[in-house]
Amino acid sequence: MGKTKIRFFTAGIFFFFLNLSVHAQNKNEIVSSLDKKYPELESFYKYMHSHPELSLQEKETSATIAKRLRKSGYSVSENIGGYGVVGIMKNGEGPVVALRADMDALPVTEKTGLPYASKLIGKDKNGNDTGIMHACGHDIHCTVMLGSAGVLAENKDLWHGTLVMIAQPGEEGCLGAKAMIKDGLFTRFPRPNYILGLHVSPLFPSGSIAFKEGEAMAGSLSVFITVRGIGGHAAMPNLTKDPVVLSAEIIMALQTILSRELAPGIPSVVTVSSIHGGTAFNIIPDKVELSLSVRYPSPEVRDKILSAIKRICEGSAVAAGLPDALMPLVSYQMEKEYIPLYNNIELSRKAGTVFEKTFGKDKVFPAPFMTWAEDFAFYSHENPPIPTFFYFIGANDPLFLESIKGKAITELDPVSAAGRLTLHSPYFAPSPENTIKTGVAAMCAAVLELMKKK
Known part of the structure; x- marks a missing residue:
């Protein structure tokens, strides 16, 4: 200065x-x-x-x-x-x-x-x-x-x-x-x-x-998603239910929450900031872990976003042919909100x-x-x-x-x-x-x- x-x-x-x-x-x-x-x-x-x-x-x-x-x-x-x-x-x-x-x-x-x-x-x-x-x-x-x-x-x-x-x-x-x-x-x-x-x-x-x-x-909440599947050999994906592909579909679908479910102008964020899955190039894993940061102006908007996240995860899994026992797991800790x-x-x-x-x-x-x-x-x-x-x-x-x-x-x-x-x-x-x-x-x-x- x-x-x-x-x-x-x-x-x-x-x-x-x-x-x-x-x-x-x-x-x-x-x-x-x-x-x-x-x-x-x-x-x-x-x-x-x-x-x-x-x-x-x-x-x-x-x-x-x-x-x-x-x-x-x-x-x-x-x-x-x-x-x-x-x-x-x-x-x-x-x-x-x-x-x-x-x-x-x-x-x-x-x-x-x-x-x-x-x-x-x-x-x-x-x-x-x-x-x-x-x-x-x-x-x-x-x-x-x-x-x-x-x-x-x-x-x-x-x-x-x-x-x-x-x-x-x-x-x-x-x-x-x-x-x-x-x-x-x-x-x-x-x-x-x-x-x-x-x-x-x-x-x-x-x-x-x-x-x-x-x-x-904004208010903020960390959301964790475990996308489950059926693992196997990368050379035979037809015998698996690939959680990597399903995770990609879920990530893209999550982007529609703000653009298609919330009214324009509501200041909110759904960011997928962490993706972890797989151990080797030739193995389809049986799960992928996603971490999200969700931001919102009110508890009402928060609840609407959380409901949409759960619905999108489960709907994507059903479309992929997964049984009820392998539906994605969505969790968050309200005490850390x-x-x-x-x-x-x-x-x-x-x-x-x-x-x-x-x-x-x-x-x-x-x-x-x-x-x-x-x-x-x-x-x-x-x-x-x-x-x-x-x-x-x-x-x-x-x-x-x-x-x-x-x-x-x-x-x-x-x-x-x-x-x-x-x-x-x-x-x-x-x-x-x-x-x-x-x-x-x-x-x-x-x-x-x-x-x-x-």
Whole structure:
């Protein structure tokens, strides 16, 4: 990020806080705190990026975050729902506002070539060796949370109430949020009036914000299909019932669920992402395993898709002449479902107005409904409900995004370009400084709007 852009960014934040409260003293302290803290935040980010830990293995990451929260003056509790961390700062009477960041990394071997790239090897859920990488930006999320925690702690004259910092494990496995809630997140600690969360997005330029009111992100469920058949010699397929051919027919038929069974415009996905079958070139196997990722905006759409998957599998098997005893097996684990994420409309509009004042309307974008999934959604499903707001901070180089406008994905180099447009890619590399500064400024702006002194 160039010096001119940094000065513009800082000036914009300054003038926002200058108008934040007529009673606030030393209003430029927010900007000063952020600039002063940035070198330390960048150092933490690079350390966390190069020392990733897989879901539910975040022992060192959580300990480091707990230590830094204590240093900023928070009362800290560890090992909440696993390696979860909760930091509390009370500052008189007022609302309770929680900020949440996820800590876990992915079983991905990093290929960014960055000097602080991860070189760690770990064990995946099946016990196999795997590279480990923060390919979903959770290192940025934690850095933004710590930066916000520190800036707000240094400027207590600008807000009142109770801050709750939530460092959550296990987002990628859809277990972390539920585990922390079950372990008393909202009963052992102050119950929030609002919960804020964010995610980096390579689809938007660094220095920008994007969000959607109401239904914002999809629910997600993994579906597993065992296509059964009668194996035999590849030279005599007439004496077999080939599950490979049947799997191919099922895969193609599944594509019609969205195009022919759901109404146009319903944002849903049925992706067959894994196919395993056979052991040798001359053997027709007796089964093929398929893994699917299903995404949907509501439980009603989910149920319709699941029903169609089962009907297509069984109908294809009947057409292939298989007996009832060899019908395909369709299974899924509802306890590992990501539920759709809903942004409280009133809270979204309040935060959106603040973001536009902070960054300018040209830096705040309407986000489309995202078919990514997030277990942040579980925080709003309490009784009584807690208003939640989840937004995106741009993480990509603005010049890069401008250079590829109008180009098809097939026109881009798969390493230097296409891999920079998606999360979970071994080439995912956010622009740290502008992304982190924007994230901290946005979070502080939202918090101060909710907790400002009258």
